[in-house]
Amino acid sequence: MELEKNESELTIHDKNKGGRYRWVTITTLLLAIGAILHLVSPNIGGVTPNWTIAMYCIAINLTKPTLKQSFGIGLVAAAINIPTSKSAFPYGNLLSEPIGAIICTLLVCHTFNMTLGKLNIKPAVTGFISTVASGMTFITILKVVLSLPLSVYLYAMIPVVFTVAAANAAITQILYFPAKKLFDLKGDQ
Template identity: 35%
Template sequence: MEKRLVQKNKKAGLTISDVILVGVLLATGAVLKFFVGSMFNAGMKPNFIIAMYCLAILIIKPRLSEAIIIGIIAGAICQVFPGTPYINIISEPLGALVMALLISLPIKFRAYSLLKPVLATFLSTLASGLTYLGVLYIAFYAGADVKAIPFNMFSIIILATALANAVIVQILYIPVKLALGRGRDD
């Protein structure tokens, strides 16, 4: 008997169903940001759009360039909401890139496989939030007309958002993946 090799074809790009999934998840994140975010009045609101692009990236596993495009679209959606203009167009692609890099790590531990959604989402949200904060302070000190809120207030909101996003993605990952017929395990 000859040894049979199973060859997995590499994806050429996002499929139509991938694009629709990203659109639906980003729209869901926008709705959450609008309604749940309206309960916060600390100058900066939690960004659930990050959770949704993290979930999309986990499920569709895009190439790095595609993940950056997802981040740019997420940043553009964030421009609809009140806040500091244009900063999300920088912070969200970086968060999406971090997410794509973290899920592409060739770590084969079962525990990592189970915790990948929570860990990757938490770190991606931190990357996005800290980038947002850094760009905001750079703009403030460069003389731009932006309101700089104290670092401790920002950091609390960033950490709380990272935790909330990590929990949301961990809870939704397997059910959404199964509902879409994308298999149970990575």
């Protein structure tokens, strides 16, 4: 919008709202934060939150990508996890992370609003379910590839997945609102 004032030109621009690739920027920044946190977070009782899943769940809740885009987010997350993984078979991430990201996108884009009073709890729900989907995929691949006994799978690995999912639900919920404010996203995403 252009206005004339005292014979000089004054141009007023609306605040840039991003563009059609803003989701890439938001996702990249959050995955980078997740990678750093993944590297520096210590194990607590043998369990570490999966910061990568928490961060892509926040990004997906904020940007609502397409399924194709969420598959790409999952592949990037897997690529980040492979070199920093403490797992015996880190390449399982190549399947588990895209599954987690796609599940998150399906929940974000195709479910009703989830609130507790006025609090949007969709970030916590998507963080929990996406972590379970990704984690169960990962440990199933690990069980098959390493020929682990069923008892280890049932009584050691599955409880860890649900413990990490609970931690990720809390992390995703807590960090969603500051991230939303940081990226200046309006409305209840």
